[in-house]
Amino acid sequence: MDYLHPKLDDAAIARMSSLALAHVGDAVYEVLVRSYLACGGTQTARNLHSHTIALVRAGAQAQAAQRILPLLTEAEREVYRHGRNAKPKTVPKSASVAEYAQATALEALFGWLYLKQQYDRINALFDVIAQAF
Known part of the structure; x- marks a missing residue:
């Protein structure tokens, strides 16, 4: 298996938990x-x-998520929503529960896009985020 560029079908990706995607x-x-x-x-x-x-x-990832939310497709919004609603066991002291949920959602989205090999989409969304750096 190529772990740098894993090739999973849609069904395999759909079976992954939001926390695994994150x-x-x-x-x-x-x-x-x-x-x-x-x-x-x-x-x-x-x-x-x-x-x-x-x-x-x-906190920074939560802000990044807010920048790209209006640009997400319906499928991307669904992945984001599931990631936001995931229940991690711990939340770092440096973040609120809401910030951590948004950060987890952002990470789930980027994980999903990566596993779907949508590298151009990853770069397009990250470019929007990076404009705020």
């Missing part, structure tokens, strides 16, 4: 942020790390 999407989103920052200029490793942490925390 687990994948968390990594996808962090790679996008890291790539954006690293390719953007002359930052030190320390600055790259601190900027990455600031942009991937739940």
